[in-house]
Amino acid sequence: MGFFTIKDCTVKDTPGKPAPVTGTTLDERIRNAKAQLDAHVRETMQWHFSPDTGAPFWLEKAKSFKFNPLKDVNTFEDIRKFGFFEDEWLRGGPVTRWIPKGLRDKPWYVFETGGTTGIPKSRVVSDDFKIDYEMFSDTIPEKFFPKNSNWLMLGPSGPRRLRLAIEHLSQYRGGICFCIDLDPRWVVKVIKKGWMEHLKAYQEHCIDQAMTILSAGHDIKCMFTTPKLLDALCQRLEKEGSSISKAGITGIFCGGTEMTSQWIRFTMEEYLGSDVYIAPTYGNTLMGLACSDMPKPEENYKIAYYAPQPRAVAEVVEFKDYDALAPVGGTGRVLLTTLTKEFFVPRFAERDEGEREAPCVKYPWHGVSGVRPFHEVAAATTVGVY
Numbered sequence: 599m600g601f602f603t604i605k606d607c608t609v610k611d612t613p614g615k616p617a618p619v620t621g622t623t624l625d626e627r628i629r630n631a632k633a634q635l636d637a638h639v640r641e642t643m644q645w646h647f648s649p650d651t652g653a654p655f656w657l658e659k660a661k662s663f664k665f666n667p668l669k670d671v672n673t674f675e676d677i678r679k680f681g682f683f684e685d686e687w688l689r690g691g692p693v694t695r696w697i698p699k700g701l702r703d704k705p706w707y708v709f710e711t712g713g714t715t716g717i718p719k720s721r722v723v724s725d726d727f728k729i730d731y732e733m734f735s736d737t738i739p740e741k742f743f744p745k746n747s748n749w750l751m752l753g754p755s756g757p758r759r760l761r762l763a764i765e766h767l768s769q770y771r772g773g774i775c776f777c778i779d780l781d782p783r784w785v786v787k788v789i790k791k792g793w794m795e796h797l798k799a800y801q802e803h804c805i806d807q808a809m810t811i812l813s814a815g816h817d818i819k820c821m822f823t824t825p826k827l828l829d830a831l832c833q834r835l836e837k838e839g840s841s842i843s844k845a846g847i848t849g850i851f852c853g854g855t856e857m858t859s860q861w862i863r864f865t866m867e868e869y870l871g872s873d874v875y876i877a878p879t880y881g882n883t884l885m886g887l888a889c890s891d892m893p894k895p896e897e898n899y900k901i902a903y904y905a906p907q908p909r910a911v912a913e914v915v916e917f918k919d920y921d922a923l924a925p926v927g928g929t930g931r932v933l934l935t936t937l938t939k940e941f942f943v944p945r946f947a948e949r950d951e952g953e954r955e956a957p958c959v960k961y962p963w964h965g966v967s968g969v970r971p972f973h974e975v976a977a978a979t980t981v982g983v984y
């Protein structure tokens with residue numbers, strides 16, 4: 599039997615990526631990034647609120663506004679005029695109310711979030727997830743995430759953005775993605791019922807699938823997973839006399855709200871070593887991906903995330919006044935605005951909090967670090983596989 603390696607089989611760029619920010623100094627890059635964001639805001643308003651191109655939801659909603667988005671929203675600061683987005687608007691149908699008229703002839707996916715009980719929140723997507731993950735692809739080092747390498751998706755399956763997004767990321771980089779079957783809604787139900795024995799058995803079932811894929815000779819070098827599942831996989835490998843590195847994996851893309859500096863330090867020192875790169879991300883169905891460089895010992899393993907501006911903006915605002923930004927280094931709630939042709943979400947208060955980070959050369963806009971569940975809802979939040 600003959601074997602061959604897939605070469606130069608990467609997927610072409612999806613149209614719609616923003617131009618890279620220019621500038622030779624940090625101050626210049628900050629100014630240019632702000633100008634790009636304001637221009638993108640104006641373009642987004644013209645698209646979503648023009649009768650020929652806008653989504654039915656926003657065209658109807660605009661009738662109740664005391665301002666005209668086409669004329670009165672010209673900078674990112676003007677987004678405040680919309681008030682705050684209510685996530686309950688995303689529950690139920692018809693989901694077609696969110697599809698812009700200018701894109702109605704495209705094929706669409708439905709991605710869901712929540713839904714353990716009641717009607718889940720839904721987002722319709724055509725190309726946004728492809729653009730988001732192609733932009734993320736540009737941030738990870740090829741040394742550890744080699745092109746034409748295969749991926750393991752050790753995360754949720756079903757009607758979720760992640761599965762399809764990781765498959766696209768793998769294909770975009772010239773590889774093939776191997777997935778496990780995981781239902782996060784069942785995990786949350788099991789936790790809420792206190793069935794810890796069932797929870798442990800289900801986690802082992804997921805790790806069994808991953809171990810089978812890794813042992814099947816698929817030459818997997820990259821993977822996506824969550825902190826809890828990475829812990830479980832590392833422990834299983836260690837129990838069997840192996841490790842992430844010995845299994846052939848060199849790059850890990852990891853996402854989840856339980857990714858703390860303490861956890862990342864322990865994981866890097868005890869499980870990964872210097873031969874494996876871990877790329878922490880903060881993301882969800884609404885925003886896409888906020889990227890972070892690999893944490894460093896000299897920075898106390900701080901994980902600072904930067905949203906994919908100008909397509910999305912993550913602000914850190916004061917707990918008592920969401921119109922006031924927290925100072926750099928200060929703590930506040932994460933406020934998200936999404937600005938794409940497919941989807942407009944102004945000022946959505948996330949169920950997360952963190953510290954506001956200063957702009958940097960690579961990401962010349964403010965970021966957020968220390969992301970964790972918002973303290974007012976943390977006790978009532980059930981964290982499943984994430």
